[in-house]
Amino acid sequence: MTYQEIIHNETIRAYIRKADESLIALGYTEHSFAHVTVVAESVRYILETLEYDPHTVEIAQIAGYLHDIGNLVNRIDHSQSGAVMAFQILNGMGFAAEDVATIVTAIGNHDEGTGVPVNAVAAALILADKADVRRSRVRNQDTSTFDIHDRVNYSVKKSQLKINEDRTIVKLKLTVDTHYGSVMDYFEIFMQRMILCRKAAEKLGLQFKLIINEQQLI
Numbered sequence: 001m002t003y004q005e006i007i008h009n010e011t012i013r014a015y016i017r018k019a020d021e022s023l024i025a026l027g028y029t030e031h032s033f034a035h036v037t038v039v040a041e042s043v044r045y046i047l048e049t050l051e052y053d054p055h056t057v058e059i060a061q062i063a064g065y066l067h068d069i070g071n072l073v074n075r076i077d078h079s080q081s082g083a084v085m086a087f088q089i090l091n092g093m094g095f096a097a098e099d100v101a102t103i104v105t106a107i108g109n110h111d112e113g114t115g116v117p118v119n120a121v122a123a124a125l126i127l128a129d130k131a132d133v134r135r136s137r138v139r140n141q142d143t144s145t146f147d148i149h150d151r152v153n154y155s156v157k158k159s160q161l162k163i164n165e166d167r168t169i170v171k172l173k174l175t176v177d178t179h180y181g182s183v184m185d186y187f188e189i190f191m192q193r194m195i196l197c198r199k200a201a202e203k204l205g206l207q208f209k210l211i212i213n214e215q216q217l218i
Contacts, residue, residue, distance in 0.1 A: 003061040019071035029137040040064035042128035060121040063106040083108035112192045123200035130193045131161040155181030173211045
């Protein structure tokens with residue numbers, strides 16, 4: 001089974017779509033195909049840049065694509081719910097046990113509440129997921145009713161995750177329009193995520209740096 005087969009699987013697509021519908025009802029930012037595709041591609045970039053083997057990259061992309069399906073069950077503990085769902089799906093599709101285990105471990109550890117970068121795939125998924133901050137994820141178009149999550153995501157005009165040529169540093173570079181959200185707003189809701197990103201980077205042998213409007217903050 002390949003990443004391309006996973007992204008075209010109609011059962012999986014239905015779960016992603018319905019999970020995002022639940023988050024729409026709860027007022028969350030976009031967690032549908034745009035988000036999971038961005039995450040899967042960022043995971044690929046991280047591991048390919050660090051010269052991991054193609055098979056590891058492939059299963060990491062699958063983890064990236066499936067990582068938020070647990071929102072179908074409930075937003076609370078969605079990483080664990082998603083891991084259980086992914087186990088059932090992939091086991092039923094005939095994936096090798098080793099690959100299922102790696103994917104399930106990564107999904108179960110991607111959330112900042114309980115997650116730990118226990119292996120390279122989990123670490124890459126954490127970095128890719130937390131780096132996807134962008135204006136287009138905000139569904140609410142009435143800026144006067146924005147909550148802090150809307151403000152922070154809407155304020156980010158550009159987000160880039162970049163590993164340096166020496167493969168020693170991973171930088172999350174954000175261009176923030178402070179008319180909609182302040183740098184302090186970002187830290188108020190994302191500090192725990194940034195701490196997890198630092199741990200994930202360390203697991204991959206990298207230093208993590210957060211740069212907002214050309215100023216290094218972490």
